[in-house]
Amino acid sequence: MDELSLAESRLLLALKDGKAHPAGSVPGFATESEALVAADRPVRLGLVAVQETVQSRADLTPEGKRVLAEGFPERRVVRLLVGRGAVPLERLATLGVPAGDVQVAVGWLRRKNWAKVEKGPDGTMLSATAEPMPDEQEGALKDLARASGKVLADLAARGLVALKESKSRTLALTPAGTTKASTLRADAAEGTEVNQITPELIAKWSTMSPAEKAKQRLRPFDFNVPVAVPAPGKAHPLTQILTEIRQIFWSMGFTEIAGDYVESAHWNMDALFIPQDHPAREMQDTFYLAEPASIVVPRADLDRVAAVHETGGTTGSTGWGGRFDRDVSQKAMLRTHTTNTTIRHLAAHPKEPLKAFGLGRVFRKETMDATHLPEFTQIEGIVTEPGATFDTLVGLCRHFFARMGFPEVRFRPAYFPYTEPSMEIDVFYNGRWMELGGCGIFRPEVTKPLGVRDNVVAWGFGLERLAMMRLGLKDIRDLYVSDIEWLRTAPLR
Numbered sequence: 338m339d340e341l342s343l344a345e346s347r348l349l350l351a352l353k354d355g356k357a358h359p360a361g362s363v364p365g366f367a368t369e370s371e372a373l374v375a376a377d378r379p380v381r382l383g384l385v386a387v388q389e390t391v392q393s394r395a396d397l398t399p400e401g402k403r404v405l406a407e408g409f410p411e412r413r414v415v416r417l418l419v420g421r422g423a424v425p426l427e428r429l430a431t432l433g434v435p436a437g438d439v440q441v442a443v444g445w446l447r448r449k450n451w452a453k454v455e456k457g458p459d460g461t462m463l464s465a466t467a468e469p470m471p472d473e474q475e476g477a478l479k480d481l482a483r484a485s486g487k488v489l490a491d492l493a494a495r496g497l498v499a500l501k502e503s504k505s506r507t508l509a510l511t512p513a514g515t516t517k518a519s520t521l522r523a524d525a526a527e528g529t530e531v532n533q534i535t536p537e538l539i540a541k542w543s544t545m546s547p548a549e550k551a552k553q554r555l556r557p558f559d560f561n562v563p564v565a566v567p568a569p570g571k572a573h574p575l576t577q578i579l580t581e582i583r584q585i586f587w588s589m590g591f592t593e594i595a596g597d598y599v600e601s602a603h604w605n606m607d608a609l610f611i612p613q614d615h616p617a618r619e620m621q622d623t624f625y626l627a628e629p630a631s632i633v634v635p636r637a638d639l640d641r642v643a644a645v646h647e648t649g650g651t652t653g654s655t656g657w658g659g660r661f662d663r664d665v666s667q668k669a670m671l672r673t674h675t676t677n678t679t680i681r682h683l684a685a686h687p688k689e690p691l692k693a694f695g696l697g698r699v700f701r702k703e704t705m706d707a708t709h710l711p712e713f714t715q716i717e718g719i720v721t722e723p724g725a726t727f728d729t730l731v732g733l734c735r736h737f738f739a740r741m742g743f744p745e746v747r748f749r750p751a752y753f754p755y756t757e758p759s760m761e762i763d764v765f766y767n768g769r770w771m772e773l774g775g776c777g778i779f780r781p782e783v784t785k786p787l788g789v790r791d792n793v794v795a796w797g798f799g800l801e802r803l804a805m806m807r808l809g810l811k812d813i814r815d816l817y818v819s820d821i822e823w824l825r826t827a828p829l830r
C-alpha cells in the first residue's frame with residue numbers, strides 16, 4: 338500500500354526542493370515531532386531518509402564568563418612578571434593575584450611554557466622574559482563556535498565551558514521519494530482528510546452524492562502493519578457448542594428439560610428396566626452416596642416398577658423374575674446418565690406427544706484417558722408421537738450430527754436394557770470411527786406402566802467427544818484445562 342496520506346504528501350512536497358531539511362523546520366510543519374510523525378511511513382517505504390547527527394554544544398560557565406572578562410590567570414600573572422626578573426611565588430598575592438588563581442596560573446605557565454618556575458633557596462621563583470602572544474585557549478573562549486574539539490575539551494576540563502551533546506535530524510527525499518513527489522498532484526496536500534471512519538460518517542455516506550464522496554479524502558490505512566491481537570472476553574468453546582446444540586433442538590421445536598445430579602437408583606435404573614443385578618449398578622461403576630444414602634420413592638412408583646421387574650406386570654413381558662428390592666431402588670447416587678431426566682419427564686407427561694432434549698452432567702467411575710472422563714455431559718432427547726418410528730430416530734440423529742458438521746455417521750446394533758431396538762452411533766473423524774452415544778426405542782416395560790401409548794424414540798450422546806472433534810483436540814481432558822492461550826485463540830462460532 339503506497340498511497341500517501343495528506344500529511345505524508347505534504348511532507349514529500351515540502352522536501353521536493355531536494356535539500357535536507359532540519360526536522361524542526363520543514364516548511365508547513367509546526368514542530369519537529371509533527372514532521373517526524375509524518376515521515377514515519379515514508380521512511381519505511383524508502384521515500385524519505387532521516388539523517389541523525391550528534392552535535393556537541395559549548396557554553397561558557399560562570400567561571401568562563403569571569404575569565405573572559407578578567408583574562409586568564411596565567412595571562413594576568415605573566416604580565417606582572419615581564420620586566421620584573423625572578424619573582425617569588427608568595428609575592429604574587431601582594432601584587433593582587435587572588436590565591437585561587439595563583440595555583441591555576443602556575444600550572445598553566447608551566448604547561449604553556451610562558452614562564453620559568455624554579456625552586457631556589459628563597460622558595461619557588463617565577464620569571465618571564467617577554468609577554469607571549471594570545472594562545473588558542475584565549476582565542477577559543479572569545480569565539481566558542483570556531484573552537485576545535487581538543488581546545489574545547491581543555492576549556493571544559495578547566496571548568497570554563499560546559500559541553501552538551503544534542504541530536505538533530507534532517508529529512509530529505511530519497512531518489513524513490515523524488516520520483517514519488519514528482520507524481521503528486523498539486524492539490525495532493527490540500528484540503529482536509531478523514532482520519533477515522535466513524536459511525537456518523539458511514540451513516541452520512543449513503544446520503545452523499547458521488548461528487549461529494551469524491552471530495553472526501555480518506556486516509557489510506559496500511560493493513561500490513563502488525564498490531565496487538567485483542568483478547569476480548571468470550572464464552573468458553575464448550576459453552577459455545579452447548580449454545581449451538583440448544584439452537585438446533587429449539588429450531589426443531591424441542592423443549593429443554595433438566596434434572597438433578599443426585600438421583601435414586603429408582604429413576605436412574607429401575608424405572609428404565611435395568612435389572613437390579615446389572616453389572617453397571619456395581620459400586621465400582623457407580624458413585625453411590627453416603628449422605629443421603631437413600632432417597633424416598635413414592636409407594637406407587639415402587640409398586641409399579643416392582644411388578645414390571647418381577648413378572649412383567651401388564652406389559653406383556655415376563656420381567657426379570659426374582660424379588661425386586663425396594664431398598665436397592667431407593668439408594669442415592671450420582672446419575673450415570675441423563676435418561677433419568679427423560680423418564681421423569683415421560684412419567685409426568687404420559688399422554689402427550691413430546692419433543693424434549695436435555696444437556697446435563699453425568700458421573701461414572703471411569704478411568705480418565707484421552708477419550709474418557711469420569712464426569713461428562715450428555716446430549717439427551719426423546720420424541721414421542723403417533724408416527725414416531727425407527728426412521729424418525731435415525732433421521733433425527735443423522736440430522737443432528739450433520740448440523741454439527743459431521744455428515745458421516747454409522748449406526749451399530751447395540752444393547753440397552755431399556756430400548757429395543759438399540760443402536761450405538763459412531764461419527765467418522767480423523768480417519769476413524771468414534772463412538773458418540775446410544776439410541777433406541779423405549780421398551781414396553783418402560784413406557785406401558787406409565788400409560789404412554791406411542792413409540793418413544795430416545796438418544797444420549799456425549800458432548801465432550803463431539804466438542805473434541807469440533808475443536809480438533811486430541812485429548813478430551815484439554816477441554817477442562819484452562820489453557821489461556823488456547824482459550825484466547827479458539828475462534829468464536
Ligand code: PHE
Pocket residue numbers: 673674675676753756774775776777795796797798
Ligand atoms: N443412556 C445411554 C447412555 O448413557 C444412552 C441412551 C439414551 C441410549 C437413550 C438409548 C436411549 O449411554
